[in-house]
Amino acid sequence: MFRIAHAGAPEWQQAANTCLAQLGDVPAEASLGFLYVTDHLAGHLPQILAFFKEQTDVPQWVGSVGVGVCATSQEYNDQPAISVMIADFPPDAFRVFPAIKSGIDEFAGHRAWCDQADAHFAVVHGDPRNPKTPVFITELADAIHDGFLVGGLTSSRGPNFQIAGGLTEGGLSGVVFSSRVAVATALTQGCSPLGKKHEITECQDNIAIRIDDRPALDVLNEEVGEILARDLRRAAGYIFAGFPIKGSDTGDYIVRNLVGIDPDNKLVAIGDELNAGDTIMFCRRDIRSAYEDLVRMLHDIKGRLERPPKGGVYYSCLGRGAHMFGENSEELKTIRQELGDIPLVGFFANGEISHNRLYGFTGVLTLFS
Structure with a gap:
């Protein structure tokens, strides 16, 4: 009942x-x-x-x-x-x-x-x-x-x-x-992946310093495309970081917010603790795929x-x-x-x-x- x-x-x-x-x-x-x-x-x-x-x-x-x-x-x-x-x-x-x-x-x-x-x-x-x-x-x-x-x-x-x-x-x-x-x-899921998976090669706390041994912001800009890369403020609430779950047979992943960027030092801040060696991908909020x-x-x-x-x-x-x-x-x-x-x-x-x-x-x- x-x-x-x-x-x-x-x-x-x-x-x-x-x-x-x-x-x-x-x-x-x-x-x-x-x-x-x-x-x-x-x-x-x-x-x-x-x-x-x-x-x-x-x-x-x-x-x-x-x-x-x-x-x-x-x-x-x-x-x-x-x-x-x-x-x-x-x-x-x-x-x-x-x-x-x-x-x-x-x-x-x-x-x-x-x-x-x-x-x-x-x-x-x-x-x-x-x-x-x-x-x-x-x-x-x-x-x-x-x-x-x-x-x-x-x-x-x-x-x-x-x-x-x-x-x-x-x-x-x-x-x-x-x-x-x-x-x-x-x-x-409510977000769909953009591009390919990457490796965080250098980070501190929640800040990605290098991804695929390149400046983190450069990798993000390439994934989100030229229009959003010109003004990443437009990406707020639309572009996210995704972390694939190890061993998942369904391709499951956890989504976290992008909380800030440092254009001068090409850093990306993410709403979770990071570890070198983590796999990361970028995702977009996508109504149709959701x-x-x-x-x-x-x-x-x-x-x-x-x-x-x-x-x-x-x-x-x-x-x-x-x-x-x-x-x-x-x-x-x-x-x-x-x-x-x-x-x-x-x-x-x-x-x-x-x-x-x-x-x-x-x-x-x-x-x-």
Whole structure:
């Protein structure tokens, strides 16, 4: 049993009551809720969470805040809105854990349950303000024995709350599922590669000094073309750095922002730490290829399902959605068009989580079957 509800309204009480009416009579078996609110309502999340706990009697909740939230075929961007889903997972088939803020040892109390439940999958939400969050993602996946994580980082112009039982913030939190819960997950890219792969031959922190043993900026200029090379300010938000994932059999890669250039010294600053020997390529934000890859991903995950999905969660980059596919909820409508009218909730994140990595400009879909 999966049920969803979603609503936009000027006041949180109005949106919450509309959602409650859509949920109808909540079965006693409902054990876990997913709750996402736009950052317009972030300051009211304590009251919103308390409202749904009291009115539904669903004991456990997870969720986060986003600049936009989504539900089946509907996106809410830059407006007060709530998206909620409840499900009747067996109570012993999942375990909610609070934020890991300082180190993975804070998860130690849950390891015995994970071993007993043969848990290898988790839905997680992270605080983008904690610089250790990307490390926690990798370490948590290792802690649940080569586990697979999905989720996103909170995107908010106000409070950066996550939900894990109660309100939390400052780290990585969520819910781990036992192997009894069948899931299928897939990722779609929002940027397409330009040119060929290169090697970073000299760097310092996040600054590429030489690529292919040439000045880094010279290589970038050649890849982006003469018109953009004349004025790289035009490339902001359009050209990115991509880092292929070693051992990926699907050609997967992580996208990071270009955060600055030094024309005099021909340096390129990138929004992540660099290491000499890293493979790098340059990518462009490409609406057509992003749509084609979204459809490809949906066909792929549909083909892997052994039975129709009961419900799902979707985490998309805040640079996608209306900014990439248009104002009419086209990204979510495409999912419904390919998969049907399944219960689905999620939010537009400040970084998307898939497997054991933090991505950018992607969409991460998980279906429960």
